[in-house]
Amino acid sequence: MIKPLTLAAAIAVASTGAWAKQEAEVIHWWTSGGESAAIKVLADSYEADGGTWKDSAVAGGSNARSAAINRMIGGSPTTAALFNTSQQYHEMVAEGMLNNIDAVAAANNWEEILPRPTLDAIKVDGHYYAAPVNIHMPGWFWYSKEAFEKAGIDNEPNTPEELFATLDKLKEAGFIPLALGGQNWQENLLFATVLSNVGGKQLYLDALGKRDSETINSEEFKQVVDTFLKLKPYVDTGSPGRNWNDTTSLVINDKAGIQVMGDWAKGEFTQANKKPGQDYGCFPGLGDDSLYIVGGDVFVFPKTDDKQQVAAQQKLVQSMLKPETQIEFNNLKGSVPVRTDIDVSSMDICAQKGAEILKVAERQVPDGSMLMEEYIYGSLKDAVTEVWNSRDMTTAKAVKIFENALRD
Missing domain, CATH: 3.40.190.10 (Periplasmic binding protein-like II)
Known part of the structure; x- marks a missing residue:
């Protein structure tokens, strides 16, 4: 009321x-x-x-x-x-x-x-x-209905395992599985989405709020980093430097299957006269109890x-x-x-x-920028970009990079 x-x-x-x-x-x-x-x-x-x-x-x-x-x-x-x-x-x-x-x-x-x-x-x-x-909410999943249909995907993924299975089907069907604009803030957005969906609420809050060594070196955080790195093969070679709206256009034009982007992406679909539920789909996370980044x-x-x-x-x-x-x-x-x-x-x-x-x-978590000072948040984004764009990056090496970046 x-x-x-x-x-x-x-x-x-x-x-x-x-x-x-x-x-x-x-x-x-x-x-x-x-x-x-x-x-x-x-x-x-x-x-x-x-x-x-x-x-x-x-x-x-x-x-x-x-x-x-x-x-x-x-x-x-x-x-x-x-x-x-x-x-x-x-x-x-x-x-x-x-x-x-x-x-x-x-x-x-x-x-x-x-x-x-x-x-x-x-x-x-x-x-x-x-x-x-x-x-x-920066971590929405936007997807092409046509791409899902042609790839034989009947349902939205509810778990990380189902997400990778979905990406595999999109790749086999000839679509760009995961559309990502290779810019600092977009890569950070993808990492935050993986952290919230794979790590869960407590790990999310501890990793970005406490930022202590025990949390960053935990098996749970290593799993988040490992999942993040496993997404790299599903991104196309045109990703580096691409603007977010140009990346959204790949989904709009049914060239890509999924984009992880904030809800401002709806404006691009609307301008292209695409209707939610008909031409494209949206879901805020993996599963009915997924976290919502505020x-x-x-x-x-x-x-x-x-x-x-x-x-x-x-x-x-x-x-x-x-x-x-x-x-x-x-x-x-x-x-x-x-x-x-x-x-x-x-x-x-x-x-x-x-x-x-x-x-x-219970499903709400604050955006990472609310949990740390700007200079630390900037260091985190730089770390994400280094981890994502380095060749032969291992989970162990990535964890060390994150630990150094999140240190006050």
Whole structure:
């Protein structure tokens, strides 16, 4: 059941001037066609609530984040800035560079309606510093229905053994079994997916959270690494350097069988007029109890004592998380609403699957970027790339590389 603002909370928000017409400058990196359409939904929602949205788009995530930070340091901060649901902004919290949004979070019962991994990422030292707008799960399996049919595959794989059997059949039928773009972040995404599906929840959390030698040298982690390495022969020679969307096109055009990619891949299928369940299939992991990696996007709010800007910040948060805005925005973004208390029956079957899993806390794990500082996460991605692209890589050698990379 959707819980509206209580009268007391509404009065508190109104007393700050939050419902007065306020200009909000928002810096972000959503510049592609689908992303631009999605950010427009947020802008329209804010303006429908009486505000004025000033759009500041900067191409590239790292460029946009750097621009936002430079604006803060220079004394001319934007009203809000886009970041990923991670530890990217935790140092900014420690430096006192952000306003908290506790009032809106409390008024809308975030502790009850948001997934725990998301709450853990946006709440620092008891205060909320970021407004999440979606859940992106990076480890979805996307597959060509035509390729599966021609390869004689009747069911989606439910275990690692069944996955390899499926890849073998696709290879025998002349398809690229596993479509992978050979870029640092895509290789890391594949490794995280193997870790979650083969290692299980505790190993996933220990390997990326504790990062201790005992965990990394355990037989369970070695099995994860071994499985990851065994996937290499199923990837085509055109993989190195290939963009993710070009890789998705291989599945769309029935040249490849499976791609492991985040749910943003749906946008590519939609643009190609492909329908889920008819032209392509999607499943979030191996088996009905597979883990769901929780990632996503958030907006943070630069520190300011300007009452007008504080009011605009609170109004932005309120408008972004309205149920109708969440549905429309996430339909275009390819993600799942961050709120677990709204009706998603109007969304596609992939999004419905994800939304249903988000109601099961035991199946949720945070994205690796939420479990470690950025420099360690960068070392992990470099290690994955080294392991994946080195010739004659052994499991033992790979484990040592991971152990060195994950050391604080």
